[in-house]
Amino acid sequence: MADEDGASPRELILEACRRNNTSLLEETINDLKAAASKAGKKPEDHVADTLNTAVDGLGNGCLHIAATYGSSEAIDMLLDQEGIEIDEIDRMEKDTPLHKAVRYTNSLDKSDWSSGLHIVDMLVDAGCDPRIRNKGKLKPIELADPRNTELRKLLQKGEFDMTAGGDVVQEDDDGPTGSASDSD
Incomplete structure (x- = not known):
């Protein structure tokens, strides 16, 4: 991964999102998972935390940057990551x-x-x-x-x-009679 003179994982993520560079994004995510495993952390949590705290100088997160530049493949890859904040x-x-x-x-x-x-x-x-x-x-x-x-x-x-998501009524499958009542 990045050494003292190189870019940080957050910088690499932002650059990958800016340039739609899925290879760099995938490599950085895999490096984060490996580092988390070595440190005894849950890899998915470490990746999500890094993705959610990676911001540029204007406060744009990785999804903001990918959307700004039309980096559809990077967006697709980011949305596959467990725990990513989508409404940042x-x-x-x-x-x-x-x-x-x-x-x-x-x-x-x-x-x-x-x-x-x-x-x-x-x-x-x-x-x-x-x-x-x-x-x-x-x-x-x-x-x-x-x-x-x-x-x-x-x-x-x-x-x-x-808006309607919580208001949608799910119909129960009560069989051919349509009722769970046994009253005749």
């Missing part, structure tokens, strides 16, 4: 990674919107909350380019799913 708030704009992903999508040419949609979809699917407001009191959907109807639909669906 950055220091400057109070954005979540989902806000950053929407801003990234807006920065693309219309013909490239699908790559941004893929990132937003991954984050929403992982459970990122599209209802969180940033410093400007804006939710991710309120940042979305109004012409990007697919992005807006995806964020609306995510909001609905988060």
Whole structure:
């Protein structure tokens, strides 16, 4: 791993996220797991702690950076890590990674919107909350380019799913009669 003169694991993680360098990210995560095992720590906890505390000078975490740069493979790899904080708030704009992903999508040419949609979809699917407001009191959907109807639909669906998630009634399978009552 990094020696005294080299980059720290946190710096390596941030650089891997910035450049979508999955080899570096995987190598750093494996090094963290090995170091945790040697120290008698639970590897998954050590990796999650390192990922969740890796921030740049502006308070952007690894998911923020990956979303800002459209590093979809790095995002996919990060979301596979147990214990990663997916709704982390950055220091400057109070954005979540989902806000950053929407801003990234807006920065693309219309013909490239699908790559941004893929990132937003991954984050929403992982459970990122599209209802969180940033410093400007804006939710991710309120940042979305109004012409990007697919992005807006995806964020609306995510909001609905988060809002209705606890309200969805699960039907019991009571068999052909539909009732557990034996009263006739």
